[in-house]
Amino acid sequence: MPESLLPAQPELLCEAAALEERGRAQVFDVLLYGAPARAFALRFEGRVVAYLNRCVHVPTEMDWQEGQFLDMDRRWILCSIHGAAYEPADGRCVGGPCGKGRLTPIRVEERGGKVYWYPSRDIRPVSFDAPPSESLPA
Ligand code: FES
Secondary structure, three states, X not given: OOHHXXXXXXXXXXXXHHOOEOOOOEXXXXXXXXXXXXEEEEEEOOEEEEEEOOOOOOOOOOOOOOOOOEOOOOOOEEOOOXXXXXXXXXXXXXXXXXXXXXXXXXXXXXXXXXXXXXXXXXXXXXXXOOOOOOOOOO
16 A cells, blocks of 8 residues: 555654643644644643644744744734734634635644644655664674
8 A cells, every 4th residue: 555545653742741721832843745844732722733833824934932822812823923813723814914724734632641643645754764773793
């Protein structure tokens, strides 16, 4: 079966306790259509949500500082560039220059005290080729 048709294996993202309610997000590297990109996960109303770190207005990263995506009231995801506001629960644009757009969601799962994310056809994990193992003398 081609690799693209296999069910996605979850990737460990972080300890569940690392994501506090409306706190700092966990930022992680992905490959978007094979090119390096970043994504983030945060906890909102008890649930972990994750999105590509890419504004709908201009395809750029949105955090104010690494992992800081929420506005001062911790109610909306706010793009630091021109202030587009998104609903954390579903990534929908609720104000500003993102129009009827929506952040690109990434499936996440919280299980056994850890958070996992699921690659998709378009968003893949960054994998590093293992260095060749040293050959042992015969
Ligand atoms: S780039 Fe995000 S609002 Fe313009």
